[in-house]
């Protein structure tokens with residue numbers, strides 16, 4: 001099983017390189033990014049559902065990395081539609097946990113294998129017929145494609161929502177499990193006029209804009225899943241009317257000038273009180289990220 005996972009991880013990385021080129025020393029996705037110091041203050045609302053230390057009453061320190069999703073570190077900010085927000089929460093006794101979100105609420109495929117197949121097809125410069133065939137084979141990809149296609153030029157890291165996509169389980173003191181999804185909602189939003197302007201900005205405008213805005217904030221919302229809501233499928237959303245509540249607030253205070261970049265934002269590292277769902281895309285990520293990390297650490 002582990003060998004299969006490792007070979008899937010290697011194939012995934014090779015497929016990304018075939019499509020987007022090799023950029024030695026950089027992450028094989030989300031290559032361009034910057035780090036910030038932050039404080040997460042929970043409001044206690046999630047404590048009924050989970051014993052996780054960062055979701056009780058006490059504030060914890062956090063490190064945040066904002067990124068452009070492209071594997072190309074020289075990608076022009078305005079040209080890549082999906083951005084990332086990775087949060088490393090520092091829990092008591094040196095423990096950490098991660099929430100790794102992007103600006104779209106659903107993923108492209110139900111399985112990592114299907115995603116790798118898509119990367120391969122894209123690298124072969126497909127014609128319209130190949131794309132239609134792909135969508136017939138993987139109809140679940142339509143939702144993410146539609147959202148990405150309608151994405152407006154991105155003006156600011158600090159004014160977008162970010163979605164960690166996968167479902168997780170909260171586990172409370174009584175051992176009761178509750179399926180949840182998360183969403184980061186920014187303190188400030190921006191105008192349509194401002195969005196239009198995004199297209200004419202310089203290559204690295206996002207990092208500069210964020211640095212000028214600091215401090216900025218996000219509220220962490222938790223949505224409670226109900227019987228029948230898909231928990232193991234990254235391509236599927238939950239109904240709008242599900243109970244959603246704010247669980248805490250993240251204040252991003254200052255830039256980290258010399259960050260420790262030897263970090264893997266691994267979304268499967270969860271503390272006591274939270275469990276991973278069985279989503280196969282979620283479980284493929286640690287090996288894929290480790291394969292990317294190994295290469296970038298070696299300068300490959």
Ligand code: HEM
Nearest residue numbers: 027028029030065084086102107112164165265289292293
């Ligand atoms: C099979 C599917 C996926 C593949 C092949 C993939 C691939 C990668 C790779 C190679 C990296 C670089 C890791 C490193 O060097 O540390 C990465 C980072 C990242 N991925 Fe994924 N990913 C997948 C699914 C997802 C999903 C579902 C999300 C959204 C929830 C996501 C969000 C991110 C973000 C935000 C980063 C940047 C982390 C950082 O700041 O270091 N990825 N991904």
